[in-house]
Amino acid sequence: MEKEIKKKTKLKKEEKKTEKEEKKEEIKKGTEEKEIKIERKKREIVVPGEVVATGTEFLPSEGTTRDGKDILATRFGLLEKAAKLVKVIPLSGVFIPRIGNTVIGQINDISFNGWMIGIRAPKDAFLSVADCAGYINKKDLSEHYGIKDMIITKIKSIKSRGIDLTMKERGLRKLEGGMTIEINPTRVPRIIGRAGSMVNTIKTETGCSIVVGQNGIIWIKGKNVEDELLAKKAIDLIVEKPFIEGLTDKVKEFLQKQKSKK
Amino acid sequence: MAYKRPDKREYDELRKIQAKVGVIKRADGSAMFAFGNSKAIVAVYGPRKLHPQHLQDPEKCLLRCYYDLASFSVTERKRPGPSRRSTEVSYVTANALKSVIDLERFPSSVIDVYIIIIEADASTRCAGINAASMALAHAGIPMKELVSSVSIGKIGDAIVADLSKAEEDYTIKKDGKEIKSATDIPLAFLSRSEKISLMQLDGKATAKDLKEAMALGKKVCKKITETQKKALKKIKDE
Numbered sequence: 001m002e003k004e005i006k007k008k009t010k011l012k013k014e015e016k017k018t019e020k021e022e023k024k025e026e027i028k029k030g031t032e033e034k035e036i037k038i039e040r041k042k043r044e045i046v047v048p049g050e051v052v053a054t055g056t057e058f059l060p061s062e063g064t065t066r067d068g069k070d071i072l073a074t075r076f077g078l079l080e081k082a083a084k085l086v087k088v089i090p091l092s093g094v095f096i097p098r099i100g101n102t103v104i105g106q107i108n109d110i111s112f113n114g115w116m117i118g119i120r121a122p123k124d125a126f127l128s129v130a131d132c133a134g135y136i137n138k139k140d141l142s143e144h145y146g147i148k149d150m151i152i153t154k155i156k157s158i159k160s161r162g163i164d165l166t167m168k169e170r171g172l173r174k175l176e177g178g179m180t181i182e183i184n185p186t187r188v189p190r191i192i193g194r195a196g197s198m199v200n201t202i203k204t205e206t207g208c209s210i211v212v213g214q215n216g217i218i219w220i221k222g223k224n225v226e227d228e229l230l231a232k233k234a235i236d237l238i239v240e241k242p243f244i245e246g247l248t249d250k251v252k253e254f255l256q257k258q259k260s261k262k
Numbered sequence: 263m264a265y266k267r268p269d270k271r272e273y274d275e276l277r278k279i280q281a282k283v284g285v286i287k288r289a290d291g292s293a294m295f296a297f298g299n300s301k302a303i304v305a306v307y308g309p310r311k312l313h314p315q316h317l318q319d320p321e322k323c324l325l326r327c328y329y330d331l332a333s334f335s336v337t338e339r340k341r342p343g344p345s346r347r348s349t350e351v352s353y354v355t356a357n358a359l360k361s362v363i364d365l366e367r368f369p370s371s372v373i374d375v376y377i378i379i380i381e382a383d384a385s386t387r388c389a390g391i392n393a394a395s396m397a398l399a400h401a402g403i404p405m406k407e408l409v410s411s412v413s414i415g416k417i418g419d420a421i422v423a424d425l426s427k428a429e430e431d432y433t434i435k436k437d438g439k440e441i442k443s444a445t446d447i448p449l450a451f452l453s454r455s456e457k458i459s460l461m462q463l464d465g466k467a468t469a470k471d472l473k474e475a476m477a478l479g480k481k482v483c484k485k486i487t488e489t490q491k492k493a494l495k496k497i498k499d500e
Contacts, residue, residue: 048399049406050491076494091497093291122371123311123370
């Protein structure tokens with residue numbers, strides 16, 4: 001019985017999907033995107049030690065490992081099979097830094113040749129003066145970045161003793177004013193949305209400038225505090241209900257409703 | 263005379279199991295697991311920076327377990343804080359969980375596992391291990407498989423699964439004296455490879471008894487693994 005009901009709901013979902021797809025085609029979206037969307041809906045939750053694929057034609061990727069013929073999940077999360085590649089997208093957990101991640105950090109300490117920066121990682125992060133753009137007065141580094149300043153930075157390398165950061169790239173800077181909020185780093189892709197659709201919606205609706213760090217720290221700056229709080233509310237909504245379909249539209253609706261209340 | 267269980271269970275029957283994931287909001291991963299009235303809640307934090315620094319291992323991550331009974335969990339108030347017993351249970355729990363976690367992935371950091379028993383009715387360490395295994399998975403820590411644990415007992419001549427407090431205190435009268443005749447064997451099995459990661463013995467048992475206990479433990483742990491999986495997969499519905 002249960003299976004039948006499931007099947008029915010699945011069918012219904014598929015119908016909805018086709019409707020949506022048609023709409024999308026009208027807006028002239030790429031066909032590739034559509035395929036990914038279909039793939040996304042088939043995802044199921046897997047637990048560590050579970051067999052997620054059998055056969056030598058599959059390749060284990062992130063969150064999976066090979067054991068003989070079987071591919072096992074090593075993390076708790078959503079299973080995604082893209083062509084032959086099998087991977088698990090984590091649902092929870094702390095930020096695990098990777099080279100090239102753009103993150104938001106706070107200056108914790110100043111040493112003679114750089115800054116210690118907290119980026120919510122299991123290890124210390126260090127930003128050397130040599131990795132900063134422009135002229136810096138080495139006699140007093142606090143003139144450049146003081147303790148408790150927030151900066152947007154990039155992970156340059158990860159070594160056994162710690163993480164090295166860099167500021168030598170476009171868009172990396174000190175964040176002045178505004179507010180920062182912390183969310184679970186696994187929700188970051190949801191906040192950004194497909195090709196930045198979600199974060200752009202919030203930006204245009206609230207008029208705030210928003211920077212999302214891969215480590216789950218979000219910086220919001222608007223014309224006034226009310227706008228910032230509204231953006232924060234929208235982000236909280238996404239964090240609470242990440243599995244809902246058509247979330248971008250719902251967030252837009254929510255923001256417009258809140259704005260009309262004023 | 264065949265032994266009859268006080269709550270009329272079969273020899274291989276477990277008490278009612280409750281399992282839930284995500285019970286503590288601020289933790290990186292959390293879970294609750296209960297065997298009847300034995301209830302454990304677990305919070306997992308990390309991998310995070312390890313302090314004091316001299317404990318850091320540049321090759322692997324440290325797994326720190328902290329097991330304790332809440333002061334209201336037993337009939338007579340338990341003095342809060344670590345005791346001789348809780349230190350031992352913390353140690354065996356950490357060892358039971360260590361083998362499944364990919365500790366080399368996070369050098370010189372720590373994973374903290376806090377196990378609090380909020381209601382105790384025997385086999386609390388097993389409930390703690392089951393909950394901890396779920397909470398570790400929930401915290402997104404890379405693991406080879408899950409860990410399931412159960413206590414097997416020998417009461418009189420019968421080998422039974424999942425002892426309650428009443429069974430643990432089972433006594434027989436001999437020459438006018440009361441003799442404690444229950445043996446408690448907590449076991450933990452890995453969910454896929456079915457390897458043993460915890461085995462303790464409190465009481466007397468022959469080699470034959472132990473073999474029987476292991477076979478029974480393996481059988482009932484499969485059921486526990488299924489409940490753990492179910493609880494973890496339920497998260498999407500919320």
